[in-house]
Amino acid sequence: MSNLAGKAYGMNVLTPMRPGRTWINNLLFMAARALPKTLSGLLGLGFIHFARWVIIRRDQWPQLGQPKADLANDYMLFCSNFNGTWDQYIDAFADGIPGGLDLFWYSSTKYPNSIPITPFKNYIRANQIDTGYYYNATPGSGQRDIKLALKLGHDLAQVADRAGVLRDSELAAAFERLLIANQGGLGSPGYAPVASCDTAAADRNRADAELGLWGERGTGAIEADRALEPIPMQAVLASSAGDDDASQAAVRAVADAVLSSNRPGDPPKARDPEDPSPPPPAPDSGEERHG
Structure with missing residues (x-):
C-alpha cells in the first residue's frame, strides 16, 4: 500500500x-x-x-500531451x-x-x-x-520524535558551548537538568505497532521492491545534484528552540527556496519580457x- x-x-x-x-x-x-x-x-x-x-x-489542469478534458x-x-x-x-x-x-x-x-x-x-x-x-x-520517526530530537540537539549544543568554563560539578548539574528537561525525547525511534495485516504486508512488499531496484541486482541510486544540507545545522537547531525568530525566518526562507524551482542562493528566475505567452495559471x- x-x-x-x-x-x-x-x-x-x-x-x-x-x-x-x-x-x-x-x-x-x-x-x-x-x-x-x-x-x-x-x-x-x-x-x-x-x-x-x-x-x-x-x-487549470496541467496539460502533459493528453487531449484536453471537457470537465463539468x-x-x-x-x-x-x-x-x-x-x-x-x-x-x-x-x-x-x-x-x-x-x-x-x-x-x-x-x-x-x-x-x-x-x-x-x-x-x-x-x-x-x-x-x-x-x-x-x-520513516521510523513521527513529527513529535523529530521536534524532540531537534530540541535535544539544541540543548546539548548549549551545554557543550559552556563546558570549557564550567567546573565538573556545574557541568554535571547542567547535564542533569538537560536530561530532566528532555526525558520525553529520549525514546528510540521505530515503527508504530502494526495496525493491520495489510499494513504489515505493505511494509514487506515495499522492502522487496526497494531491494529489487537498489539492492545487489539493482541499478543503484539515481545520480542527481543534491544540496544535502541546504539549511545550516546550527540554524535548524536554533529555530527548533522556539525563541529565535530570526533563525526561524531564515529556515523558512531556505526551505521555500529548496521547494521552488530555484536552488538555494540562486536568484529567482524571471520571465523573458519578449515571451508573448501568458504565464501558466x-x-x-x-x-x-x-x-
Missing part, C-alpha cells in the same frame, strides 16, 4: 464542486486565513505533519500527511474542527457533513486517490497548515 511510509500515512482526496459555487469556497478560505482561531482545533493535533486544501478550476466541475484537492491509522485521523479531524470541515467542503458535491462520522468517512473513502509514490526521509490555494 503506497499510502504508507513507516509511521506516516499520505492522503489525497479530490472532490468535485459546481463551478457556480467555487467562489463560496474561495471566500471561506479567505475568512479562515483572516481568523486563524477557526483552525485552533486542527493546529492542536500534533500528529498531523501537513494539511492543505487547493481549489483547481476545470481549466471544478475540484478541491485535499492533501495531508499524518501519523497513525486512517480511522484515527478522520476521527480526530471530525472531533477537532467539525465546523471547519463543513465549511471547507461546503461546495463539494454530495458532501454529507462531518457529523455523523460514518457518512463522512464513506465520502472521504469514495473520493480518496491512493498515493502513487510516497517517500518519507524518517496557478490553482487557487485554500487554507494551509505546516506541522
Whole structure:
C-alpha cells in the first residue's frame, strides 16, 4: 500500500464542486486565513505533519500531451500527511474542527457533513486517490520524535558551548537538568505497532521492491545534484528552540527556496519580457497548515 511510509500515512482526496459555487469556497478560505482561531482545533493535533486544501478550476489542469478534458466541475484537492491509522485521523479531524470541515467542503458535491462520522468517512473513502509514490526521509520517526530530537540537539549544543568554563560539578548539574528537561525525547525511534495485516504486508512488499531496484541486482541510486544540507545545522537547531525568530525566518526562507524551482542562493528566475505567452495559471490555494 503506497499510502504508507513507516509511521506516516499520505492522503489525497479530490472532490468535485459546481463551478457556480467555487467562489463560496474561495471566500471561506479567505475568512479562515483572516481568523486563524477557526483552525485552533486542527493546529492542536500534533500528529498531523501537513494539511492543505487547493481549489483547481476545470481549466487549470496541467496539460502533459493528453487531449484536453471537457470537465463539468471544478475540484478541491485535499492533501495531508499524518501519523497513525486512517480511522484515527478522520476521527480526530471530525472531533477537532467539525465546523471547519463543513465549511471547507461546503461546495463539494454530495458532501454529507462531518457529523455523523460514518457518512463522512464513506465520502472521504469514495473520493480518496491512493498515493502513487510516497517517500518519507524518517520513516521510523513521527513529527513529535523529530521536534524532540531537534530540541535535544539544541540543548546539548548549549551545554557543550559552556563546558570549557564550567567546573565538573556545574557541568554535571547542567547535564542533569538537560536530561530532566528532555526525558520525553529520549525514546528510540521505530515503527508504530502494526495496525493491520495489510499494513504489515505493505511494509514487506515495499522492502522487496526497494531491494529489487537498489539492492545487489539493482541499478543503484539515481545520480542527481543534491544540496544535502541546504539549511545550516546550527540554524535548524536554533529555530527548533522556539525563541529565535530570526533563525526561524531564515529556515523558512531556505526551505521555500529548496521547494521552488530555484536552488538555494540562486536568484529567482524571471520571465523573458519578449515571451508573448501568458504565464501558466496557478490553482487557487485554500487554507494551509505546516506541522
